[in-house]
Amino acid sequence: MNKLLVIGLDGAPYPLIKKWSGEGLLPNLAKLIENGCFGVLNSTMPVHSPTAWSSFLTGMNPGQHGVFDFVRRESDSYRLRVIRANQIPQPSLWRIMSHQQRQVGVINVPMTYPPEPVNGFLITGLGTPDYTTYTYPPELSDELNEQGYRVNKKFFYDPERVDEWLQDMHEVTEIHGRTAVDLMKKKPWDFFMVVFRNTDEICHFFWRHMDETHPSYRPDEPDKYKHAILHLYQLADKWVGEIVEAAGPHTNVVIMSDHGAGPLYKDVFLNEWLWKHDWLKFTDESSGRRHFNAAVRRFGITRQNISDALTRMHLHRIEVLIKRMLGDKILVLPRDERPEFFNAVDWSKTKIYSFGYYGQIFINLKGREPKGIIDSDSAYLALRNEVIKKLYELVDPADGQPVVDKVYTREDLYHGENLSYAPDLLVVMREHTYITRKGYEFADKRGEIFREPYTGETGSHRPEGILIAAGPDIPRNKSIVEKKIEDLAPTLLYLLQCDIPKTMDGQLITDIIDSQLLNEQTPCYTDVPTPLREDIDTIWDEAAEEEIAERLKKLGYLG
Template sequence: MGIFKKFLKREKIRERLFVLSIDGLPHSFLAEPSGRMLMPNLAAVTASGAMGRMNSVLPTVSSVAWASYATGVNPGKHGIFGFVDRVPSPFATWVPTARDLKAPTLWELIGRTGKEVGVINVPLTYPPRQVNGFMVACFLSPDLASATYPPELTPQLLELDYRIEAESALAGHDQNAYLADLQDTMARRFKAAFQLIHSQSWDFFHLHVMGSDRVNHFHWGSWEDNAPGAAGFENFYRRLDSYIGELTEHLPPGCRLMILSEHGFTRAKGNVFVNRWLEENGYLLFGRGRKELKNMHPDSRAYSLVPGRIYINLEGREERGRVNAGKAYEDLRDELIHRLAALCHPETGQPVVEAVLRREEIYSGPHTSRAADLIIAPAAGFDLKANLSAPAVVRPPDLGGVHTYDDAFLFIQSAAALPAHNTFSIIDVTPTILKIMNIAAPQSMDGRVLL
């Protein structure tokens, strides 16, 4: 009888969810034998549930994708449209942060139910919001003290020698040192995460790995060709895989694991300088003085921000607006769509543009009017740039790899199946997480439950 009473007094296993995000890791990489051999622990983990190939967002950059994940809504509702945004009048550019998110985040929604959260390094979490739990913000953070909520967590992270980001200045002159620094930063991040798993109370924990995106940008092509740089690429992923193996040992009983990326990667084929094309074709004009967008000539009709976002120089909206609203605006959009869609590599004849989309075709919500008037989806391997000093419209790539829209991945432990490949997107992950945690998703969410 005493044994029976002891059994009744046992604490119920706490149902928890741990999310590991690996920035820019493609589904195709994990589906290939070479990728599974490089990451055997990840391969073993993904055999314990369902994995699918997932679409990202447009434009396919981390800030927009992770904002969409964090909120479960499209950019027209959450208000993040690129790594850089602009004020139309007077013209100025700025870098969006978590302050600019216009929709409630996943960690806030979970916290409102009384459940506790832990978030580490997820893009667009700086400055950290007050959550029911703890948060260590992303690479936009200027220092650790300003990255941490609650502030009392900072000394513990300092003691662990936690680093917000690898030293990016190394990338330009010493790739071996940069790769070593990326591994060191990752090691410290996992060390901190493993300690916080045990020392903090949580129901939802999201740990983000950023170094994979950096490695892929510089060394994806080298890895495909088994060229110099391939060894550093492989060493990084072997190290990451070893931490995934450790992670599974640290997770408490009853904890479910989800792993995902927000976009894929492919070999870089070239850079496409959109403002150069606009200038060559008479849409973007400059007079005397320094060549900057804020100094464009009033007769300009369009300009671009990275990556591939085109703004019409609209009268009444832009500082020196020239194009009338209505028919003139729509005619110019039609003209640009037609001409840009036909843009090809000057030497190979290969198309460099997959599609040119009107903002209302891909966004909806109260902030859609702040989006670019046209969004270019590049052909695979081409990177859309906004530099004003490029010597030509299409130039050789300066990196080894670039983002892809249709090759992100999602794994959910213990799930029987996910929808067919590329029939769902990162926006669908948010309501799925809420479903796993038995929390009702707000009706304003765009995503759908995948299980």
């Protein structure tokens, strides 16, 4: 059996990788493409990192694993809670491998905190709080901390501190690359995976610098900004080369991304649109809580502003410790200038609401939502059909053109035991150049539906990610017909000669498997369940959740 190496380039878009590797700008990826297979790996709907990575690591569609965003509504309220890895009800890829006696090494994959015991080691990724145990075995955290390892960046995008932000992204990419090579050489492994996340974040904030067709493109900006995305991808490509070399010749290599990237033009506030159609009601603007929030905001006393100030003074660790001592008392101060989602809506009079990324709409259904008012299947279907009809009539007044490309119902996209978490409708707008985003459910101006993103982002996600495969069990010079991200899990298990759970939705990607291996090794599917994960002691409380929410906000994911 050959070893298996997977390198994730978060958000790497197929068109850019094809172009830059073809031009020789990404020589290590180009070499893998020349000696193996290359094609499109389609993401999930919504085209969102937590959803896509959860499908990757379970081999299942979102209706099975239940992750549609970074947050999920509490079953007994409208409060939105950050989703953790131990809330995904299916076993992870490395859990399955470990149970079948394969040794694994996993670094920086999103949706892996808190860490789970594996046959090997695991270092968690996006969604990890600072100053906590982030590895299995737990003592690996101390060892890595002594070496200067960081899961998270120090700084977040600020248009006044762009160079500092870019330097931080390069430093963290270097740290993750060095750590991967070091652990690959020190630890035994059959399966090894590392994800470089900053290849996604830089596209969110720097797309306009590269894209001459973007409305915010400025031709007089320095070349270092115009080529910033390419330069970070070249750094990742350097580490791809070093990691592949360290893995050795008897290793099958898979390079993948959870989704692609492209330009972003406008945020859409669907709750404002629902309010205009009398489907959503807001709470009383003169409530006591609103007066309190307005008063403290006038003095700049918000959780966001305090966090920013402490981070700039290099006192972030003190901030984290204070929050953990305060517990849920941190919620006394407003997070920023916006109303909290669960307090802003009069749920007893609201028929429909929206939260989350990429056009998720929910019907306030009696028996599912705590204050649901739509009380029958016929009323549900009639309302849903009415909303779909009106969505297709939605136009942007700036150009008078329709906005909505497609409206999907939940049954169009999903199936499975966690379908109850799925949006009732999912709206795709202008090929993902118009989006909704979590934390920006409401506009500053009541009734405003469209505007340029408050976050300063000029890029966002696209369905077309990348899939590159090369190695002793991979055919050469072969194009891959478009595959789904959940297809990778059964394919990786097959390459490690593991049994494949019959519960997986993903299908074996025979395009990337040599015909001789397919003839010699029949895929083995099993009904035997993999034992559920065991948790180790980590920190998760109101303060930890608040820290992750703030981090996701500053990455552009949460408001």
